[in-house]
Amino acid sequence: MRRALRSLPVTALAVPFWASVSACNADPVHTDAVNALPAEAPGAPAGPYHRAGQPCLTCHGGEGPASTEFAMAGTVFYGPGTTSSLLGVGNAQVLLEDDTHSQFTVTTNCVGNFYLKPSDWAGHPQFPVIVRAVAQIGQSTFDSPMQSHIGRQGSCAGCHAIPTAANLSQTPGVVHLAPQDDPTFMGDTTCQVKPALAGN
Amino acid sequence: MSARSLLAFALTTVAVAGCAVPDENRVTVLQAPDYDQFKGVAVDGALQPAGVSRLLERRCATLDCHGQVSRPMRIYGQYGLRLVQDGSVRPGGVQPTTADEYQANYESVIGLQPEMMSLVATGVNAPEALMLLRKPLQLERHKGGAVFETGDDAYQCIATWLKGHVDFAACDRSLQ
Numbered sequence: 185m186r187r188a189l190r191s192l193p194v195t196a197l198a199v200p201f202w203a204s205v206s207a208c209n210a211d212p213v214h215t216d217a218v219n220a221l222p223a224e225a226p227g228a229p230a231g232p233y234h235r236a237g238q239p240c241l242t243c244h245g246g247e248g249p250a251s252t253e254f255a256m257a258g259t260v261f262y263g264p265g266t267t268s269s270l271l272g273v274g275n276a277q278v279l280l281e282d283d284t285h286s287q288f289t290v291t292t293n294c295v296g297n298f299y300l301k302p303s304d305w306a307g308h309p310q311f312p313v314i315v316r317a318v319a320q321i322g323q324s325t326f327d328s329p330m331q332s333h334i335g336r337q338g339s340c341a342g343c344h345a346i347p348t349a350a351n352l353s354q355t356p357g358v359v360h361l362a363p364q365d366d367p368t369f370m371g372d373t374t375c376q377v378k379p380a381l382a383g384n
Numbered sequence: 385m386s387a388r389s390l391l392a393f394a395l396t397t398v399a400v401a402g403c404a405v406p407d408e409n410r411v412t413v414l415q416a417p418d419y420d421q422f423k424g425v426a427v428d429g430a431l432q433p434a435g436v437s438r439l440l441e442r443r444c445a446t447l448d449c450h451g452q453v454s455r456p457m458r459i460y461g462q463y464g465l466r467l468v469q470d471g472s473v474r475p476g477g478v479q480p481t482t483a484d485e486y487q488a489n490y491e492s493v494i495g496l497q498p499e500m501m502s503l504v505a506t507g508v509n510a511p512e513a514l515m516l517l518r519k520p521l522q523l524e525r526h527k528g529g530a531v532f533e534t535g536d537d538a539y540q541c542i543a544t545w546l547k548g549h550v551d552f553a554a555c556d557r558s559l560q
Contacts, residue, residue, distance in 0.1 A: 311529070312446075332463040335528060337448030353468040354447065 217242050218249060233295045233377035236272050237261070237346050237358055239339035240299060256280065256309065257299035258340025260292050260317050261358045263365035270346070271371040272296020272379045273361060276319035276326075282309035294375030311336045319361055321369070326361035415502040416494040421550040423486045432552040436545045437461075437489045439538060439555050441481060444520070449528055457516075458492050460485035504546050511543040 221238060228234045240257035243250040260276045274294035281287045288305040292298045316329035337343055345355040371379035421427070424435025441461030445451040451464030460467045461481045467488050494501050496515060503509040511517050515524070517539065522530035532538045540554035 312531075332442065332446050335446040335449035337446075343447035353466040354453070356447070356463075 211247065214242075214247050228295075228377045232293055232297060232299070233375070236295050236297055236379070237270060237341055239341040239345070240297075241337075241339040241342070244299070245338065253302060254299045254338065255302045255305060256313075256338045256340075257297070258344070258359055259296045260298065260319070261296055261360040262321070262369045262371070263362045264357050264360050265346070266365060268365040268367045269380060270358060271369060273319050273321065274372040274375065274379075276317050276361065279316050279318065280305075280309060280313055281315075282311065282313045284308070284310050286310070294372035295377055295379045296371075317359065317361060321361075324362075328359075328361050412498050413502070414494060414498045415505045417501075417505050417545050417548065418550075419490055421545055422490050422493070424552070424555070426552065427549075432555070434541075434552065434555040434559055436493075436542060436550065436555065437481070437486055439541050439558050440489065440493070442559050443531060443538060444528075456492075457496055459489050461489070505548075507547070511546040514546070516546075517542060 217239075221235070221242060224230060224234060228236075236259040238259075240254055244252055244254040244257060246253045258278075260273050260278065261270050262273050263270075272292065272295040274292055274296060276292040276296070276298075278290050278292065278298050279287065280289070286305070286308045288300065288308065290298045290300050290304075312333040312335055314330065314333050316327060318328075319326045340359050343355065344357065344359050345351055347355055347357055418427075422436045424432045424438055426432055437459075438461075440450070440459050441464065444457075445459035445461050445464040447464050449455075450457050450459045451461070452458065453465065458465070462479065466479075467482070467485045469484065493516060500509065500513055504511055504514055512521070512523065512534075517532070518524045519526040520528070520530070520532040521534060521539070532542075537554040537558035540551050541558050544551040544554065
């Protein structure tokens with residue numbers, strides 16, 4: 185009993201200390217990046233259909249706050265979004281090939297989002313990676329290879345940010361299949377989250 | 385003088401020396417490799433398919449690597465970061481690399497280690513003395529890993545430029 189009492193002050197100090205340490209994110213740059221993201225869009229709660237067009241690995245890159253970790257992830261849109269709103273394309277195939285010539289294909293969900301977990305393509309990607317997006321939409325086949333390689337960024341939107349006046353020289357625009365927007369394209373109207381609400 | 389006074393004097397001297405203002409009139413004379421060859425123009429004036437800049441643009445300057453404004457070796461180009469001046473709009477991927485982007489790339493490359501660049505350009509030191517090659521060869525830490533190998537086309541393109549006569553065919557092959 186005496187021993188327990190003697191150790192009590194140490195315990196009393198240690199518990200709040202570790203609680204405070206674990207509550208802090210040690211990387212302020214990461215914290216700022218997470219905080220800079222917009223809030224969840226109404227109608228598109230957290231899950232595979234949320235935050236289309238945003239840099240997925242900011243939260244899903246292993247530093248949190250999301251618990252699910254991705255190796256690569258992004259959104260495939262129909263057009264560049266210059267003359268109409270951005271709409272994701274479902275069932276598009278994203279074909280990846282890394283520096284070892286290992287290949288992996290992942291398919292977008294109905295808002296255009298795709299992701300692969302580290303275990304999906306174990307040991308890969310070994311950067312640099314080349315990528316193309318392929319889709320059949322109605323009678324049209326789209327095949328859009330990326331013009332340069334991916335150096336090391338796992339989030340498409342890490343480079344392909346939605347253009348704004350502030351970032352125009354630093355983004356090639358969103359990942360898209362068609363060179364121009366098509367106002368008649370509605371996305372997957374049967375999707376449980378309307379593609380237009382998915383967060384862009 | 386007591387030991388305490390001596391210590392205080394020493395600390396004050398160090399602090400004052402540490403606050404010395406850099407000489408704004410100092411000039412570092414730089415012996416740099418040829419700018420035209422960097423852009424892809426041969427000595428006889430013939431335009432080549434690729435020079436050093438084009439190699440760096442395609443192999444190093446994606447937006448997630450050296451196509452970032454935060455990089456000391458910052459590379460602009462058609463398929464990456466664009467140099468925007470005077471509020472002009474220059475979206476990526478369409479308009480070819482411009483003259484001011486070539487100039488900015490050149491200044492970035494030769495300005496990384498100006499004194500060492502002079503020693504390499506005048507043949508005192510070997511090309512591998514520069515981080516420009518040490519990093520992609522992984523002779524020192526490079527976040528992008530080993531992206532060149534000694535003797536390969538990318539290496540030849542840069543090393544021959546540093547020696548004064550770029551192997552344009554190697555530059556072109558390095559993009560294949």
